[in-house]
Every structure is written in C-alpha cells, then in structure tokens.
Amino acid sequence: MIKTDNKLSVNGTHGHGSVDVEYKRIVELFGEPNSEGDDYKTDVEWQFSTPFGVATLYNWKDGKNYNGGCEHCDCGGLDVEDITDWHIGALNQESADALKEALTAK
DSSP, X not given: OOXXXXXXXXXXXEEEEEEEOOHHHHHHHHOSOSBOTTSSSOSOEEEEEETTEEEEEEOOSXXXXXXXXXXXXXXXXBOGGGOOEEEEEESSHHHHHHHHHHHHOO
C-alpha cells in the first residue's frame, strides 16, 4: 500500500524516471501535495511510503518557481494544476515503479 507521509526522511532520494499524469488525478488518489517544493526548481511535492521504501513525486523546472510568472500575465512557468510531467524520486527503482504503477492504474 502506498500512502502519503510528510514526516518521512527523503534524504538520499534521487531521480528514478518520470510519469505523465494530470495533477487532478494525483490529488484524487493521494490528496493535495504535502510539500511546497524548494521555492526554486520545484513548486510542489508529495512524499510517499511504499512497500519498498520512500518515494517522492515532484515537478522539475516547469513551474512558476523556476520560470517566473506573475499575477498580470503568462510570462513564465506552468500553474501546478496544468503540469502533467512529474518526476519520481526514490532510494530504489522498486519504490519508483510501485508509485508509477499506482498513478497509472486504471
């Protein structure tokens, strides 16, 4: 079973691929993001406990934090609700695969 948990230590996780899924679908499955990202290259992040260890799901360099943006125009990055390319971080490939499978299951 995969659950969100913002109290996990995700130190040491690193890129294990990506998944194409709508923000709305992620929220339906797991709720709102449990982290606001790093205020630079990511805008939001979910942290997960999987049967194989921890995993994270986050946007990378395509949102407002990295590409700018303002209230008055569309001069930069995507709103998080419009992002569909999500990166998976994990300590191992099994955790990443389990998360990807949960996100893409019909």
